[in-house]
Amino acid sequence: MRTLQVTILGYWGGYPSAGGATAGYLVTTDEGQILLDCGSGVMSRLPYHTSVERLSGVILSHLHHDHMADIGILQYAAVGALRTNRMSERLKLFAPEEPSDMLVKLHGPHSDITPIRPDLKVRLAGADIEFVPVEHTISCFAVKSRTKARSSSIRAIPRIANR
Numbered sequence: 001m002r003t004l005q006v007t008i009l010g011y012w013g014g015y016p017s018a019g020g021a022t023a024g025y026l027v028t029t030d031e032g033q034i035l036l037d038c039g040s041g042v043m044s045r046l047p048y049h050t051s052v053e054r055l056s057g058v059i060l061s062h063l064h065h066d067h068m069a070d071i072g073i074l075q076y077a078a079v080g081a082l083r084t085n086r087m088s089e090r091l092k093l094f095a096p097e098e099p100s101d102m103l104v105k106l107h108g109p110h111s112d113i114t115p116i117r118p119d120l121k122v123r124l125a126g127a128d129i130e131f132v133p134v135e136h137t138i139s140c141f142a143v144k145s146r147t148k149a150r151s152s153s154i155r156a157i158p159r160i161a162n163r
Contacts, residue, residue, distance in 0.1 A: 003028075003029065003030055004027065004028070004029050004127070004145070005027070005028045005029075006025055006026070006027055006028075007025070007026040007028065007049055008024075008025055009021055009024035009025060009026055009042045009045040009046060009049070010022050010023055010024040010039050010040075010041050010042050010045065011023065012039075012066075013066060014066055015040065015066065016039075016040055016041045020041060021039060021040060021041025021042050021044065021045055022039030022040045022041060022042070022066040022067065022069065023037040023039040023042075023061075023066060023067045024036070024037050024038055024039050024041075024042030024045070024046075024070075025037060026046070026049050026050060027125070027127075027145070028050075028125075029125045029126045029127055030126060031056075031125050031126030031127075032054075032055075032056035032124065032125030032126060033050050033054055033055050033056055033125060034055070034056055034057050034058070034059060034124050034125050034127070034129075035055055035057075035058045035059070035074075036058075036059050036061065036143060037059070037060060037061055037067040037068070038058060038060065038067070038068055038069070038070045038071045038074055039065075039066050039067050039068065039069050039070060040065070040066065040069035040070060041069075041070065042070045042074075043070040043073045043074055043077070046074075051077075051081075051086075052074060052077040052078050052081050052087070052091070053081045053086045053087040055091070056092070056124045056125040057091075057092035057093070057094060057122075057124045057125070058071070058074065058091060058092065058093045058094070059094045059095075059116075059129070059143055060093070060094065060095040060096070061096075061140055061141055061142070061143065062096055062136060062138055062139060062140035062141070063095060063096060063098075063099055063102040063103065063138065063139075064138065068095075068102075071093075071106065072105075074091070075091060075106075075108060075110040075111055076110075078090070078091040078110040078111065079109070079110045082109075082110065089112075090109070090110055090111055090112045091110055091111045091112070092111075092112055092114070092124070093106060093111045093112065093113045093114070094113075094114050094115075094116050094120075094122065095113060095114075095115065095116060096115070096116045096138075096139040096140065096141060097115040097116070097117070097139065098138060098139040099138055099139075103115070116131050116141050117131070118131060118132070118133050118141075127145045127146065128145070128146045129143060129144070129145055130143075130144040130146075131143060131144070132144055
C-alpha cells in the first residue's frame, strides 16, 4: 500500500451545525475504503466521495449517536445495493459490544457485525487495523492502522470535505 488518504466528512460533536455533520472519516487506500464513524449528516456527504458498495468496511469507535446516527441509513443503502447486485457481500461492520442495547439494533440482513475488543486485529482495505481502548463514558476505541511494508503507524494529513 502506497497511499492513505483521510477525508473528513464530519467533525462536529454532539450535533452538527447547519449543513455540517458529526463524526465521519473516509479512509482511502490503494486497496479500498473504510468508513470510520457514521455520525449525523455523514450520509449526505459520503456520495461525493464513494458509495456503499465500494466500502471495505465500517468501524464505529463507540455507540453514541454523534458517531453512529447515520448507520441505519447506510445499512438501508446496503440493502438496496445487495438487492440490485451492486454489492455481493453484506456490509462489514465493526462496533463495540457495549452498550448492548445499541449494538443489537445494528443487526440485520445488510451487515456482518464483528464486536470490537482490545485484542481484535483485522485487515481491511490493505491495512492492518488494531483497536485501542480509550477512556470515555461508554466502551470506546481508537483505531490504529499499519501497513505490511511499515512497522510504524501510518500518519495521514486529513483533508476536510467541502460538501
